[in-house]
Amino acid sequence: MTVIDNYPTRLDRPAPPIPRIEPTVWGTAYDGPLDQAALHGFAEQGYVSRPATVPDDWLPPLRRELERLGDRLPGDDPRVIREPGGGVRSVFQPHLLSDLIAQVIRLDTVLPVARQLLGSEVYIHQARINFMPGFTGAGFYWHSDFETWHAEDGMPAIRAVSCSIALTDNHSHNGPLMLMPGSHRTFYPCVGRTPENHHARSLVRQDIGVPSREVLTGIAERCGITQFTGPAGTALWFDANVMHGSAPNITPFPRSNIFLVFNSVENALTDPFAAERPRPEFLAARESRVDLGPEPPGPGRDLGRVLPVDRV
Numbered sequence: 001m002t003v004i005d006n007y008p009t010r011l012d013r014p015a016p017p018i019p020r021i022e023p024t025v026w027g028t029a030y031d032g033p034l035d036q037a038a039l040h041g042f043a044e045q046g047y048v049s050r051p052a053t054v055p056d057d058w059l060p061p062l063r064r065e066l067e068r069l070g071d072r073l074p075g076d077d078p079r080v081i082r083e084p085g086g087g088v089r090s091v092f093q094p095h096l097l098s099d100l101i102a103q104v105i106r107l108d109t110v111l112p113v114a115r116q117l118l119g120s121e122v123y124i125h126q127a128r129i130n131f132m133p134g135f136t137g138a139g140f141y142w143h144s145d146f147e148t149w150h151a152e153d154g155m156p157a158i159r160a161v162s163c164s165i166a167l168t169d170n171h172s173h174n175g176p177l178m179l180m181p182g183s184h185r186t187f188y189p190c191v192g193r194t195p196e197n198h199h200a201r202s203l204v205r206q207d208i209g210v211p212s213r214e215v216l217t218g219i220a221e222r223c224g225i226t227q228f229t230g231p232a233g234t235a236l237w238f239d240a241n242v243m244h245g246s247a248p249n250i251t252p253f254p255r256s257n258i259f260l261v262f263n264s265v266e267n268a269l270t271d272p273f274a275a276e277r278p279r280p281e282f283l284a285a286r287e288s289r290v291d292l293g294p295e296p297p298g299p300g301r302d303l304g305r306v307l308p309v310d311r312v
Contacts, residue, residue: 003156003270003271005273006018006021006156006157007146007147007150007158007187007189007273008189008273008274009147009150009151009187009189009190009209009273009274010151010190010191010192010193010194010208010209010274010275011189011190011191012191012193013191014189014191014212015189016189017186017187017188017189018186018187018188018189019185019186019187020158020184020185020186020187020241021157021158022157022158022159023043024042024043024046024184024185024239025039025042025043025117025119026117026118026119026120026159026264027039027115027116027117027118027119028116031115031116031119032112032113032115032116032117033108033109033112033113033116034048034113034116034117039116039117042117042237042239044181044182045181045182046179046181046182046183046184046185046238046239046241046242047179047181047228047236047237047238047239047242048236048237048238049228049230049234049235049236049237050109050113050234050235050236050237051230051231051233051234052109052233052234053107053109053110053165053233053234053235054104054107054109054165054167054232054233054235055233056233058104058233059167059232059233061100062100062101062104062167062258063167063168063256065094065098065100065101066091066094066129066131066167066256069091069094069097069098069129070088070091070129070131073091073097078280078282079091079092079093079282080092083136083138087131087133087136088131089130089131089138090128090129090130090131091128091129092126092127092128092282092283093127093128093282094127094128094129094258095124095127095260101127101129101258103296104165104258104260104296105124105127105260106296107296109235110163110165110235110260113163113237114161114163114260114262117161117237118159118160118161118262118263118264119264120264120265120266121264121265122262122263122264122265123262123263123265123285124260124261124262124263124285125149125153125155125160125261125262125263125284125285126259126260126261126283126284126285127258127259127260127261128259129256129257129258129259130256130257130259131254131256132174132175132246132249132254132255132256133249133254134174134249134251134252134253134254135249135250135251135252136249137174137175137248137249137254137255138248139175139245139246139247139248139249140244140245140246141210141245142210142211142216142243142244142245143209143210143243143244143245144183144184144187144188144240144241144242144243144244145160145162145240145241145244145261146158146160146187146240146241147187147188147190147209147241148209149240149284150273150274151190151194151209151272151273151274151275152194152209152272152274152275152278152279152284153269153272153278153279153283153284154269154270154271154272154273154278155240155263155267155269155284156267156269156270157267158184158187158239158240158241159240159263159264159266159267160240160261160262160263160264160267161237161238161239161240161261161262162237162238162239162240162259162260162261162262163235163236163237163259163260163261163262164177164228164235164236164238164257164258164259164260165233165234165235165257165258165259165260166230166231166232166233166234166235166236166255166256166257167232167233167256167257167258168232168253168254168255168256168257169230169231169232169253170228170229170230170231170234170255171229171251171253172227172229173251173253174249174251174253174254174255175246175247175248175249175251175255176227176228176229176246176255177227177228177236177244177245177246178225178226178227178228178244178245178246178247179225179226179227179228179238179242179243179244180219180220180223180224180225180226180242180243180244181223181224181226181242182222182223183219183223183241183242183243184238184239184240184241184242184243187241188211188215188219188243190208190209190210190211191212192207192208192209193208193274194208194209194272194274194275194276195208196276211243216243219243223243240261269284269285269286
């Protein structure tokens, strides 16, 4: 079956922006916990912040779990992405390594929101934990996630949403996520062919699949830039195509988060649109199976049960 590429990218020369085809919000206020005002804000801005997404009593066990995974996974595990200086930057597939992290997906404040925004059943396209330690935490350059997922994973349509759950307080000074509100309405093709095994480098520093400085300047002048700040436990939901990035953290205050990407089961991956072969499974699940982990614990149950790091 031939799949039409509505968002060509990784081109030989600059190309004009492409207006988004798909809606941003697929469900209604009757389909989940977000009211009409929140849905309207998401449609207009491309993101919405949800305080108290993770209960306070979950935060200490989750922080310990992040440290456990970062410290105990073997150094040659491809799911562990390290900074050039050696520190852990990200750990992928944490929901397959920890029941506790898997349970976060099924919280009433998480999974129903994903289903509501995408208007369908969903599955985990990608999951990771991100570390931004004090003084040395590196940033993420401006990019649209969908550009990479389309080019290198074969995601055909903009029908995915990300949920970044802060496990530490996010201040304006410790490298919080920055977004360009409204930028999700337009797809910006990028210049440059995808190198072989591009993911091995792009997860540390991304040079391919990012707009030029001139394009970014124009987007910022039209849309402005906002920061995601708030206490630990807050979740930022943002559209797959919104332009975002973060600055380095040179403060003493670390920042860490659980990052979940939900894709609609009606938006299953195809062959990559601008890469020789798909990225590994830990970066992009190629089967749209609805396997969202165990139910969250009820009252009185232990939050600390974890799985061996060598389970998978």
